[in-house]
Amino acid sequence: MDVTSDAVSYTQSPEPLDVLPPTAIESKDSLHTRTFYSDVPQNILKSNDSVILGVDEAGRGPVIGPMVYGISYCTREYQDKVLKKRYAFDDSKKLTDPVRRDLFQRMYTGEINQVGYATTSITPCDISSGMLRFPPEKNYNLNEQAHDVTIALIQGVIDRGVGIEHVYVDTVGPPATYQKKLESTFPNIKFTVAKKADSLYCVVSVASVVAKVTRDVLVELLKTRDDEVIGSGYPSDGKTTAWLRSNKTELFGWSSKMVRFSWQTAQTLLDKNPDAVSMEWEDDFLGKGSQSVSAMFAVPPKVITLDNWYGE
Numbered sequence: 545m546d547v548t549s550d551a552v553s554y555t556q557s558p559e560p561l562d563v564l565p566p567t568a569i570e571s572k573d574s575l576h577t578r579t580f581y582s583d584v585p586q587n588i589l590k591s592n593d594s595v596i597l598g599v600d601e602a603g604r605g606p607v608i609g610p611m612v613y614g615i616s617y618c619t620r621e622y623q624d625k626v627l628k629k630r631y632a633f634d635d636s637k638k639l640t641d642p643v644r645r646d647l648f649q650r651m652y653t654g655e656i657n658q659v660g661y662a663t664t665s666i667t668p669c670d671i672s673s674g675m676l677r678f679p680p681e682k683n684y685n686l687n688e689q690a691h692d693v694t695i696a697l698i699q700g701v702i703d704r705g706v707g708i709e710h711v712y713v714d715t716v717g718p719p720a721t722y723q724k725k726l727e728s729t730f731p732n733i734k735f736t737v738a739k740k741a742d743s744l745y746c747v748v749s750v751a752s753v754v755a756k757v758t759r760d761v762l763v764e765l766l767k768t769r770d771d772e773v774i775g776s777g778y779p780s781d782g783k784t785t786a787w788l789r790s791n792k793t794e795l796f797g798w799s800s801k802m803v804r805f806s807w808q809t810a811q812t813l814l815d816k817n818p819d820a821v822s823m824e825w826e827d828d829f830l831g832k833g834s835q836s837v838s839a840m841f842a843v844p845p846k847v848i849t850l851d852n853w854y855g856e
Contacts (some may be wrong), residue, residue: 606777614755
């Protein structure tokens with residue numbers, strides 16, 4: 545890596561992470577959603593300059609692994625005079641994996657020491673249990689989950705004594721509707737909700753890197769052996785679908801720590817599994833029309849019901 549003037553320029557790939565991100569360490573063994581907050585930089589608490597905050601996510605579409613929401617916050621002066629001029633922050637999808645990891649590592653090891661950050665890692669188990677709530681009208685869809693996590697992260701920064709002037713958010717759903725919701729929740733904060741905010745606003749680019757690196761490391765930590773190939777977790781990734789096909793079990797398919805059962809990809813692979821054990825649930829017999837797990841499995845020669853479960 546060469547440093548010319550005051551700007552960091554990458555002439556070759558940075559080294560792999562020396563230390564795992566604390567955002568990933570906090571969440572790696574959890575079946576349920578976890579949130580991590582960095583310490584608040586002292587210059588932010590002491591500064592009279594306006595504080596801005598960015599919000600972005602990683603992993604909305606994958607069938608494997610968590611959806612991670614990341615936020616970053618700093619003074620507007622630090623963003624404009626340091627982050628924009630010295631570092632290569634951008635929409636995380638435009639950066640290579642080594643560059644993303646190097647930038648985040650500079651944050652949590654202290655070089656970029658005037659930026660606070662936080663993440664919430666929404667686990668596959670919690671995503672699916674929300675989306676498959678019964679009855680269907682009580683479903684907790686992904687947009688609602690995303691909105692609630694964003695609001696909680698912002699509130700968490702406020703509770704730590706940070707006076708936020710302006711929040712920039714990469715949109716989930718229609719920008720105008722989402723912005724109005726946030727403004728009604730935090731009437732003393734100005735909001736800008738926009739598509740491609742991670743490319744338009746540097747503070748959102750930083751949040752994008754935080755979220756993406758955290759998710760990538762968490763997916764890597766799901767491996768049970770070093771040579772296991774999980775892929776990116778997206779349904780369009782052939783490595784991911786190959787892993788799903790080769791790791792199905794007869795009873796419940798996959799670990800709910802890894803796979804989002806509410807995704808059509810998982811549903812389809814379970815439906816097409818000729819060796820699956822069929823399950824019949826009480827709701828099926830009550831005529832409620834529930835989204836029962838039995839619908840996810842092919843019909844076997846023998847059916848296990850609640851009446852004979854403990855006798856098997």
